[in-house]
Every structure is written in C-alpha cells, then in structure tokens.
Amino acid sequence: MGVHFLEHLNLSEDFDMVLRSLLRELAYLKEEIEILESRLALIATDGRFKKEVEQLMGIRGIGFYSALTILAWIGNVNRFPSHKKLSSWAGLVSSVRITGNTEIHGHITKAGPKELRWILVEDAGTAVKYPGKLRRFYLKRKRRHGHKKAIVATAHKLLIIIYHMLKEDK
Helix, strand or coil, rough: CCEEEEEEEEHHHHHHHHHHHHHHHHHHHHHHHHHHHHHHHHHHCCCCCHHHHHHHCCCCCCHHHHHHHHHHHHHHHHCCCCCCHHHHHCCCEEEEEEECEEEEEEEEEECCCCCHHHHHHHHHHHHCCCCCCHHHHHHHHHHHCCCCHHHHHHHHHHHHHHHHHHHCCC
C-alpha cells in the first residue's frame, strides 16, 4: 500500500530520480529477504535440525524462526549438564549477593547472549496469551511482581522446558 502510494507521487525530476532509486533498492531487499526466508524454512523443515525445530514448535508461541534462533544459540544441549547451567549461561537467573548470613537476590545476570534472552521473552509473551501451564505460571508471578518480572520468569521457565525437551528427546 505504501509503495503503491510512493510510486504514484508527482515529484520534481530530482526527487523522483532519488525516489525511484530507493524503490528499486527496496524491491531488491524484499527479494533477498524472500530468498533467505525460503532457505531458513528449508533448514527448519528438511534440514538436520528438523526434529528439534518440530519439538520446539510444539510449544505455543515458538515458530520456526524462534526455534532456529534458540537452537543456534544453545547448540548441542548436551554441553549443559543441567537446566540450571543453561539458565545461568543464558543470563536468565537472578544475581545473588551474600553478605554475612544474608542472601540478596537481584536482577537477572544478563550474562549470556542478549538475542537468546530477547527471543525467549518474546516467545513467552506469546505463550502466555493462550491457556496452559505457562499462562498460569505467568499470572501467578504477575500478581506478586508485575508484568516485566513475570514475563522474564516465564521466559526462564520456557528455557527449562526447552532444555528438557531437547535433552530427553520429548
């Protein structure tokens, strides 16, 4: 719709030349995106990650882009001896400060790849829109801590679920 509008603008010759150049560039980029999307779809459905992608897509809120992103960052799940190690590596665990006999839990550590945390939070946000365990978990946390902390906690829970699905081949 917007491109159609731009194509039919009446501009001076100089502006029209620049606009036509930008529209050709936009068309080229759209074509490149389509090529990459089809390649990613092929990797997700027929590639060596087919089984893992299908497993992850079984979770509401995770599409094939998300599944591929998560798998790309986690790699071989067997390199993590427990879900706690994976969660710690991903930076989705709370920081802990110990002073004397007092243990203070703070914000998440954000130690790992921010792209992994981002995609997990986005997927958790989608997952909590549908009935199920993740939604109940989120709503319980939201009542006590608010939306932001609840959605990050749900992303952490989602990562634990992903770990066990991949590790135990479920």
